[in-house]
Structures are given as C-alpha cells and as structure tokens.
Amino acid sequence: MVVNVAIVGVGLVGSEFIRQILTTQSKRIAVVAVANSRQMLTSTTPLTTSWKDDLASSAAAKPFTLEGFTASLSASKASHPTVVVDCTSNETVAAYYPTWIEAGFHVVTPNKKAFSGDLALYKRIKELTSQAGSPLVYHESTVGAGLPVINTLNDLVNTGDKIVKIEGIFSGTLSYIFNNFSTLDTQAKPAKFSEVVTVAKELGYTEPDPRDDLNGMDVARKVIILGRLAGLDLTQETIQIENIVPESLRQADASEFMKNLPNFDTHFEQLNKEALQNGQVLRYVGLVDPVHGKSSVTLARYPASHPFASLKGSDNIIAFTTERFPSPLIIQGSGAGAAVTAFGIYSDILKIAERTRH
Amino acid sequence: MVVNVAIVGVGLVGSEFIRQILTTQSKRIAVVAVANSRQMLTSTTPLTTSWKDDLASSAAAKPFTLEGFTASLSASKASHPTVVVDCTSNETVAAYYPTWIEAGFHVVTPNKKAFSGDLALYKRIKELTSQAGSPLVYHESTVGAGLPVINTLNDLVNTGDKIVKIEGIFSGTLSYIFNNFSTLDTQAKPAKFSEVVTVAKELGYTEPDPRDDLNGMDVARKVIILGRLAGLDLTQETIQIENIVPESLRQADASEFMKNLPNFDTHFEQLNKEALQNGQVLRYVGLVDPVHGKSSVTLARYPASHPFASLKGSDNIIAFTTERFPSPLIIQGSGAGAAVTAFGIYSDILKIAERTRH
Incomplete structure (x- = not known):
C-alpha cells in the first residue's frame, strides 16, 4: 500500500529527504504536500521534482496555516495511511502533534521539541500513541541523526532489559571541538581553544552563535529525550547542565563573544593539561543515569583506551550499558548533516509503511 | 492484538527467549507451542513457566515432526498472527521456511542456514516475502546477536544509500583470541597463541573443537548474509576464506589438534611481531566489498587508532562505510551469548507485533 507523506519545513533536511524519496522507492511513498512557514502546496497526485518551483509560485501554492495544511490531508486520508513529517525545529508545530495523531496521521520528525520540552505534551503524545491501532510517532533523527539510537533504546526497553547507563557525545559540534582540542595523539599540533572554536565556526559546524552549542542546551535536549524513553521524567530543571561559555561572556553580543574568547584560552588549556597529564582527554558528554538518578551534561575526562577518546571528526557516539x-x-558515526538526518526520517517512514501493510 | 509464538529448538537461546517473553510483555505475545528435536508441546492457551516439565512429560507432549508442528499452528492461525521462531542451527528446519511462509506464518530466527547456504532457498524466501501483505522473515540475531546490524543494513539499503564497504569482527571467539593475543597495550602479558586458544576453550568461548571457529566458516556465513542483504549473490565458493588452522592439523582428531597446536606458536608469534613492530594488531575480519567484488574472511592488520584495534573481551564490531x-x-558490543541473542529475537517479534497491529 502507498503511504502518503506531507512535509512541513523544507530547509536543508526537508529538501534532502524529498530528494531521497523521489530518487528511490517512489512506488511505496507519495509526497502529497509540502510547506514552509509562508506557503503550502498540496496535491491529489504525488509531487515531482518541480515541487520547489511550485511551492514558490503564487498560482500553485496557498498561504500556510497548520489548520489548512491538516484539512487538505484529511480529505485524502481515507484511502492511504498518511505521515506528517515535521522538518522544522519549531515549538508551535511540535505542539500540534496531538491534533495530527487524533486526526489519524502518523508523525515522523527530527524536531526535538516535543520530546524534550513540556513534559505534559510528551505524555499526551505517548498516551495517544499507546493504544493498539493508534498512529505511530517516530523520531530516530532527534538524537545522532540517522544513527540507530532511538530504535535500539526502544528495543532494549520494550524487551525488558534494564538500562544501567546511557552515555554519549551527542553534538557533532562539540565532538569536533574537543576531538581537536584534547588529544593524546602526539602527532597533532596543539591548538588554542578559541582557535578550534573559530575553525569549527568557519567550517559551518557551529550554530551562527557558537554559544548555542557551548551552553549545553542542545546536548541537554538529547539527554532528556533518551532519559524519557528509558522511563525517567527528565526536564531541563532536573538535570545538571555544565555551560562551558565563560560566565562573563554569556551576555555579550555574538561578535564580542568571539573577540573575547581568547582571554579564556589559558583556562581551557589548564583543564586540558590536567587531563592529558593523567593520560586522559576532555569530552563533552551527556549522561542518563537511572540508577543514581543523576542525569547530566558535563565536560568529563576519559582514558585513552575508552571509545570516546578515539572519536574522530564530528562523529557522535553513544554507549548503552x-x-x-x-x-x-x-553506536558511532556521523550524527549531523542533511543526508544522514534525512536517512533517519526515511527509515522511520519505511517502518510505518511496513507496519501498515497488513 | 496478541501475536502467537511457536518455538522450535529450546536449548540455551530458545529457553532464554521464552524466559524473557514470560517475564515481560506477556499481554501482547503468547507462546503457544514449543518443540525440541524429539517432542513438541502445543496448546490453545498460552504456555506458562511449567513448559519445560510439560515438554518432557509423555502425557502432555507429542513426538515432534515439522508437519505435525505446522498443522497444530494452522488450526489457531485464523484468529492471531503467528510467528515461528527457529532456535535451532538446523538445515532441515531452515529448508522448511517456505512452507511456513506459504502457510501464512512469520519467521524469526538466529539460525544462519537459510541466509548463508543454498542461494536458491534464500531467493525463494525473499520472493515469498516481498509482496505486500506477505509474512515477514526477520533474522537480526544471525549476525552480532542482538546488536542492531541487520536492521541497520536493511535501512541503509532500502532508503537508497550506496554500500561502499562492510567490515567487521563477527566472531566473539576470534575477537577474544586476537584481542588477547595481539595487543599494543604494553601492560598486557604476552601469551602464546596456543595458550590463548586453550583459555578460550576452557571459558566455553570456542566450539567444542576450536577448529570450527579458526577455520573461518562461521565468519564466512555472516559475510554471506550481509553481502546478500547488500545485493550480492555471495556463496562460500565466491568469497576468499583464510582458514588459520595449520594445514597439517586439519585432519587430526580434536585432542591431537590441541596437543599439537603449540608447535605452531612461533608461526603466529612471527605474524604478530611483524604487525606490532609496525604499530598494528592482528584481527580476524569479515569483509563485504561490493565495489571491488572481493568479499573475504582474513587475518588482517589494523593500526592502534582503528576502532578494531581497541576492541575488548569477546565483543563484536561492524563498520558500514x-x-x-x-x-x-x-556498531559494537556483545555479539554472543543467550541473553543478547534472545534479545535480538524478541526485538524482531515486537516489530512483527507492531507491524501487524493495523
């Protein structure tokens, strides 16, 4: 049976996802709607590679509203299972999932908001999807992009395994920064912390303001997602988050921050030296610890023999004990970028396609 | 909806799987039949923890035949989806999968035979399960036990990614042997090859005759499974297999083999020394190489910085490029043992349960 797919958010990830769908598997999956924050394009026949032009054209597209988008899908729902794919990082869209689920739509998304924000929204979604025959909500790409992290954790939990600890490097940005800044490889040229951050920014690895990576909030969201799947009611208030942005630079404007970061190079160099002298490296890690009830995001040290110490590039890594x-x-590998994020979304869609074929 | 499960083969893995089912999830999964090579026990109500006694009792159980077992399931199939779980390593049972699929039963198994043996059987199974609504055949536990290897490879292939290389250490036994024999860790006490094999045998890590590990056939089967999923028609004849059993010991009886293995310690020591002097270690790896068409099982060398070099214990590891x-x-972790093999089976069953709930 053909599964209808409707995509909200057609930036890098959304566009790549549509490209992957259109170049493969087109017999089982039909893209029937796309929308950005201004316009939406809906159709009774599958969209083709001209979707970008059509979405931009005032003749083919209509002004976007969540309500209008949903109504257009409801019309065609009867004949095919429909999956709404949220490729935004928007909170308002996330808050709309219960409406979609109640309308009978499955939801697939890399948007972390619904799974790491308001606990009441999370529980509502969980409740709405827990009955036999209810729509499915899959979000493999919310942690580690397409790496099989969420599915594996769900399998462990659902088969009755006991989670002792989940530990990982969940930010490609912070992986890159500390893999380069803190290494036991004697061939590597020592670099100042501010230099590594500057290079990461220039390569496009950081957010426009690197403090949005260094403050730990992105990693915290991933810790919350994993913790909740493991049965813990985590929120940003209940986990310890080590913000490594120097306190005096937190209120500065973005260019001031980059200009003044070198003043803190000795601080980071000191931390690094203490680690390296003990045969350890610095890594910025997220931890879910159900046993001691202490989930956290911290700058921690690992010995050379630990898998986190030999991580390369901007790879993510996660260890389930x-x-x-x-x-x-x-599980380790590329955990950021449009191609692997879209892969995670596509895998989730295929699972829904398989799960609805009987 | 409740899924009925019927298990053929109740050794270590089969028994552990039933234990995991009975201690969790009992509402969604009902064990309705169990069989060993002699007896079978079928029931219209879910089996309980007394199944072992009942299977051994001549009053409750009947003589086992594949035909009789299948007929008993057909009677109850109408009301619930039924999954046959093959926990044997038997070729005759594997050859029966087409009959089960045609009868409408799903199949889940850690038995490698159907996926690594006769290519015609493999293609027949693939054909029978490829139509919409046809039963599902899942075999996550055939490679790396419960590690999410097969599912991940299927996701990559089914979403149109291009497999460049699959490389891994797929044998817990050979992982243990070479992790201990060949290490750059200067703290580790050097051991002779025959000593490491003897310890592995004593710990129960090897087959009763360690040559069944050292000849590479088990790893070859896993390479064939992965290669076929990646679209290659691999057979034992078309891949290169490096048998590391010394040629003059291949025909000896098992005790002669263990007694004479120390005569070859200098041979293995020499190989190891050549590797270590270059900052490398020896690892026994399986390779699927679609690009060059050269899939193989070989004793290869890896530098210290490679993830295969820092592997520990008897862990498996697999790298998808x-x-x-x-x-x-x-993906790395424990790839052998009843608990993690049963976990892989159980995960597959839950996927079928989800996929048939609509």
Missing part, C-alpha cells in the same frame, strides 16, 4: 550488555552496546 | 556515511557507521 544494560543488564544484558554489561560491556556496552556502542 | 556508505555514500552517506563516508566516516563509517559503527
């Missing part, structure tokens, strides 16, 4: 996996189950 | 993951997607 469980009753069945006392030696942890580890 | 693809178009979307030029820096490979890596």
Whole structure:
C-alpha cells in the first residue's frame, strides 16, 4: 500500500529527504504536500521534482496555516495511511502533534521539541500513541541523526532489559571541538581553544552563535529525550547542565563573544593539561543515569583506551550499558548533516509503511 | 492484538527467549507451542513457566515432526498472527521456511542456514516475502546477536544509500583470541597463541573443537548474509576464506589438534611481531566489498587508532562505510551469548507485533 507523506519545513533536511524519496522507492511513498512557514502546496497526485518551483509560485501554492495544511490531508486520508513529517525545529508545530495523531496521521520528525520540552505534551503524545491501532510517532533523527539510537533504546526497553547507563557525545559540534582540542595523539599540533572554536565556526559546524552549542542546551535536549524513553521524567530543571561559555561572556553580543574568547584560552588549556597529564582527554558528554538518578551534561575526562577518546571528526557516539550488555552496546558515526538526518526520517517512514501493510 | 509464538529448538537461546517473553510483555505475545528435536508441546492457551516439565512429560507432549508442528499452528492461525521462531542451527528446519511462509506464518530466527547456504532457498524466501501483505522473515540475531546490524543494513539499503564497504569482527571467539593475543597495550602479558586458544576453550568461548571457529566458516556465513542483504549473490565458493588452522592439523582428531597446536606458536608469534613492530594488531575480519567484488574472511592488520584495534573481551564490531556515511557507521558490543541473542529475537517479534497491529 502507498503511504502518503506531507512535509512541513523544507530547509536543508526537508529538501534532502524529498530528494531521497523521489530518487528511490517512489512506488511505496507519495509526497502529497509540502510547506514552509509562508506557503503550502498540496496535491491529489504525488509531487515531482518541480515541487520547489511550485511551492514558490503564487498560482500553485496557498498561504500556510497548520489548520489548512491538516484539512487538505484529511480529505485524502481515507484511502492511504498518511505521515506528517515535521522538518522544522519549531515549538508551535511540535505542539500540534496531538491534533495530527487524533486526526489519524502518523508523525515522523527530527524536531526535538516535543520530546524534550513540556513534559505534559510528551505524555499526551505517548498516551495517544499507546493504544493498539493508534498512529505511530517516530523520531530516530532527534538524537545522532540517522544513527540507530532511538530504535535500539526502544528495543532494549520494550524487551525488558534494564538500562544501567546511557552515555554519549551527542553534538557533532562539540565532538569536533574537543576531538581537536584534547588529544593524546602526539602527532597533532596543539591548538588554542578559541582557535578550534573559530575553525569549527568557519567550517559551518557551529550554530551562527557558537554559544548555542557551548551552553549545553542542545546536548541537554538529547539527554532528556533518551532519559524519557528509558522511563525517567527528565526536564531541563532536573538535570545538571555544565555551560562551558565563560560566565562573563554569556551576555555579550555574538561578535564580542568571539573577540573575547581568547582571554579564556589559558583556562581551557589548564583543564586540558590536567587531563592529558593523567593520560586522559576532555569530552563533552551527556549522561542518563537511572540508577543514581543523576542525569547530566558535563565536560568529563576519559582514558585513552575508552571509545570516546578515539572519536574522530564530528562523529557522535553513544554507549548503552544494560543488564544484558554489561560491556556496552556502542553506536558511532556521523550524527549531523542533511543526508544522514534525512536517512533517519526515511527509515522511520519505511517502518510505518511496513507496519501498515497488513 | 496478541501475536502467537511457536518455538522450535529450546536449548540455551530458545529457553532464554521464552524466559524473557514470560517475564515481560506477556499481554501482547503468547507462546503457544514449543518443540525440541524429539517432542513438541502445543496448546490453545498460552504456555506458562511449567513448559519445560510439560515438554518432557509423555502425557502432555507429542513426538515432534515439522508437519505435525505446522498443522497444530494452522488450526489457531485464523484468529492471531503467528510467528515461528527457529532456535535451532538446523538445515532441515531452515529448508522448511517456505512452507511456513506459504502457510501464512512469520519467521524469526538466529539460525544462519537459510541466509548463508543454498542461494536458491534464500531467493525463494525473499520472493515469498516481498509482496505486500506477505509474512515477514526477520533474522537480526544471525549476525552480532542482538546488536542492531541487520536492521541497520536493511535501512541503509532500502532508503537508497550506496554500500561502499562492510567490515567487521563477527566472531566473539576470534575477537577474544586476537584481542588477547595481539595487543599494543604494553601492560598486557604476552601469551602464546596456543595458550590463548586453550583459555578460550576452557571459558566455553570456542566450539567444542576450536577448529570450527579458526577455520573461518562461521565468519564466512555472516559475510554471506550481509553481502546478500547488500545485493550480492555471495556463496562460500565466491568469497576468499583464510582458514588459520595449520594445514597439517586439519585432519587430526580434536585432542591431537590441541596437543599439537603449540608447535605452531612461533608461526603466529612471527605474524604478530611483524604487525606490532609496525604499530598494528592482528584481527580476524569479515569483509563485504561490493565495489571491488572481493568479499573475504582474513587475518588482517589494523593500526592502534582503528576502532578494531581497541576492541575488548569477546565483543563484536561492524563498520558500514556508505555514500552517506563516508566516516563509517559503527556498531559494537556483545555479539554472543543467550541473553543478547534472545534479545535480538524478541526485538524482531515486537516489530512483527507492531507491524501487524493495523
């Protein structure tokens, strides 16, 4: 059976996802609607590669509203399962998931907001999707992009394994920064912290304001998502978050921040030296710790033999320590970028397609 | 909806799987039949923890035949989806999968035979399960036990990613042997190859005759499974397999083999020394190489910085290099043992339960 897909948010990830769909599998998946924050394009026949032009044209497209978008899908829902794909990072769109679920639509998304924000919204979504026959909400790409993190955690939990610890490097940006800043590789040229941040910014690895990476909030959201899947009611208030932006630079404007960051190079150099002298490296890690109830985001140290110490580039890594996996189950690889994020979304869609074929 | 599960083969893995089912999720999954090679126990009500006694009792159980077992399931199939779980490593049972699929049963198994043996059987199974609404055949536990290897590879392939290379250490036994024999860790006490094999045998990590590990056939089967999922028609004849059992010991009886293995310690020591002097370690790896058409099982060398070099214990590791993951997607962890193998089976069953709930 053909699954209808409707996409809200057609930036880098959304566009790449549509490209992947249109170049493969087109028999099983039909793109029937696309929208950006201003316009929407809906159709009774599958959209083709001309969708970008059509969405930009005032003749083919209509002004976007969540209500109008939803109404257009409801008309065609009867004949095919419909999946709404939220490729925004928008809170208002996330708050709309219950409406979509109640209308009978599945939801697939890389948007972290619904799973890491308001706990009441999260529980509402969980409740609405827990009954037999209810729509499915999949969000593999919210942590580690397309790496099979969420599915693996769900499998562990749903088969009754006991989660002892989930630990990982969940930010490509902070992976890159500390893999380069803190290394036991004697061939590597030592760099100042501010220099590494500057290069990461120039390569496009950081947010426009690198403090949005260094403050730990993105990693915290991922810790909250994983913790909730493991059964913990985590919120930003209940986990410890180590913000590594120097306190005096938190209120400065963005250019002031970059200009003054070199003043703190000795601070970071000192931290690094203390680690390296003990045969350890610095890594910025998220931790879900159900046993001690202490989930956190911290700048921690790892010995050379630890898998986190040998991480390269901007790769993510996650280690699940469980009753069945006392030696942890580890997943690593590229955890950022449009191609792998779209891959995670596409995998989720295929699972829904398979799960609705009977 | 409740899914009925019927298990053939109740050794370590089968028994552990039933234990996991009975201690969790019992509302969604009902064990309705169990069988060993002699007896079978079928029931219209879910089996309970007394199944072992009942299967051993001549009053409750009947003599096992594949035909009788299948007939008993057909009677109850109408009301619930039924999954046959093959926990044997038997070729005759594997050859029966087409009959089960045609009877409308799903199949879940850690048995490698159907996916790594006769290519005609494999293609028949693929054909029978490729139509919309046809039963599903899942075999996550055939490679790396419960590690999410098969599902991840299927996701990559089905979403149109291009597989460049699949490389891994797929044998817990050979992982243990070479992690201990060949290490750059200067703290580790050097050991002779025959000593490491002897310890591995004593710990129960090897087959009763360790040559069944060292000949590479088990790893070859896993390479064939992965290669076929990646679209290659691999067979034992078309891949290169490096048998590391010394040639003069291949025909000896098992005790002669263990007694004479120390005569070859200098051979292995020499190989190891050549690697270590270059900052490398020896690892016994399987390779699927669609680009060059050269899939293989070989004793290869890896530098200290490679993830394969820092592997510990008897862990498995697999690296998928693809178009979307030029820096490979890596999965590692315990790849042997009843608990994690049963976990893989159980995860597959839950996927079928989800996929048939609509």
